[in-house]
Amino acid sequence: DVKVTQSSRYLVKRTGEKVFLECVQDMDHENMFWYRQDPGLGLRLIYFSYDVKMKEKGDIPEGYSVSREKKERFSLILESASTNQTSMYLCASSSPALVGGTDTQYFGPGTRLTVL
Amino acid sequence: DQQVKQNSPSLSVQEGRISILNCDYTNSMFDYFLWYKKYPAEGPTFLISISSIKDKNEDGRFTVFLNKSAKHLSLHIVPSQPGDSAVYFCAASAGQTGANNLFFGTGTRLTVIP
Numbered sequence: 001d002v003k004v005t006q007s008s009r010y011l012v013k014r015t016g017e018k019v020f021l022e023c024v025q026d027m028d029h030e031n032m033f034w035y036r037q038d039p040g041l042g043l044r045l046i047y048f049s050y051d052v053k054m055k056e057k058g059d060i061p062e063g064y065s066v067s068r069e070k071k072e073r074f075s076l077i078l079e080s081a082s083t084n085q086t087s088m089y090l091c092a093s094s095s096p097a098l099v100g101g102t103d104t105q106y107f108g109p110g111t112r113l114t115v116l
Numbered sequence: 117d118q119q120v121k122q123n124s125p126s127l128s129v130q131e132g133r134i135s136i137l138n139c140d141y142t143n144s145m146f147d148y149f150l151w152y153k154k155y156p157a158e159g160p161t162f163l164i165s166i167s168s169i170k171d172k173n174e175d176g177r178f179t180v181f182l183n184k185s186a187k188h189l190s191l192h193i194v195p196s197q198p199g200d201s202a203v204y205f206c207a208a209s210a211g212q213t214g215a216n217n218l219f220f221g222t223g224t225r226l227t228v229i230p
Contacts, residue, residue: 004159035220040125042118042205042222043160058217090159104150105218107159 003027004108006091012114019078021111023091031094032074033058033105034066036087043090049074081115088112119143120208122221130229135193137224139206142187146208150218151180151191154203163204164191196228 007022025032033048035058045058047066055066063085067075074093078085089111094103121140129135139149147168152160166173166180166189173180179192193200206221 009157040222042120042122043220045217048217092159104162104165107152107161109157109159 004091004093004106006089006108006111008111009109010112010114012116013078013081014116015082017078017081017115019081019113019115021076021078021089021091021113023074023076023093023108024072025074025091025093025106026072027093027095027106028071029093029095029106030071031103031105032068033092033094034064034074034076035090035092036060037090037110038087046076081113083115086113086115117142118222119146120206120219120221122204122206122224124224125222126225126227128227128229129196131198132195135191135196135200135226135228137191137193137204137206137226139189139191139221140187141189141208141219143208143210143219144187145210146219148209149180149182149189150207150209151178152205152207152220153200154205154223160205193226196226198228198230201226201228 004025031050034046035043037043049055049068065077091108092105094105150165151163153163154160164175164178182189203223203225205223207218
């Protein structure tokens with residue numbers, strides 16, 4: 001079974017703090033993703049990575065950065081947390097699709113971040 | 117702009133009856149569609165998918181129908197069970213190589229009443 005783990009289930013931080021969210025997958029997947037989920041907005045892609053040290057911006061990268069130093073680990077960094085970054089953060093991983101298909105993304109349990 | 121839309125935020129169905137969850141999309145380049153199910157305090161889990169070369173895919177109690185001309189897909193659950201109560205997300209992919217980005221809808225909360 002694919003396992004994607006996230007370092008914290010719940011996190012409370014203060015405005016201006018630097019926040020690290022860690023994600024680890026154990027299936028040797030090339031691709032890793034960070035989303036945030038907000039009521040009425042669904043899942044929105046923040047950043048993704050298709051290889052070690054590679055990163056691409058998603059739909060809402062502002063205020064975030066990422067790091068992928070090892071294949072199994074993908075970190076999301078909030079350089080200076082703000083209240084509008086209070087959200088559920090979900091990490092996912094996948095392998096490149098076979099021809100004619102698409103890769104299934106496997107999600108971690110999520111981190112609910114509250115910024116006060 | 118939301119490229120994948122789920123216009124019903126919630127749906128309630130009696131146990132044993134059929135649940136039909138709907139999804140519309142705007143991007144004609146999408147060629148693969150997935151449904152994910154999410155329980156509270158858990159990450160989404162993959163449920164079923166369909167390629168644009170098909171119009172139906174079935175897996176046990178779950179069937180996904182695709183109408184490309186209408187840019188519409190639906191998930192049918194029959195018979196519905198209380199354990200199916202969850203938020204269901206529709207997602208679409210444009211079949212890029214490398215990391216296939218998924219575009220998600222806003223979700224529909226299904227409640228199956230015992």
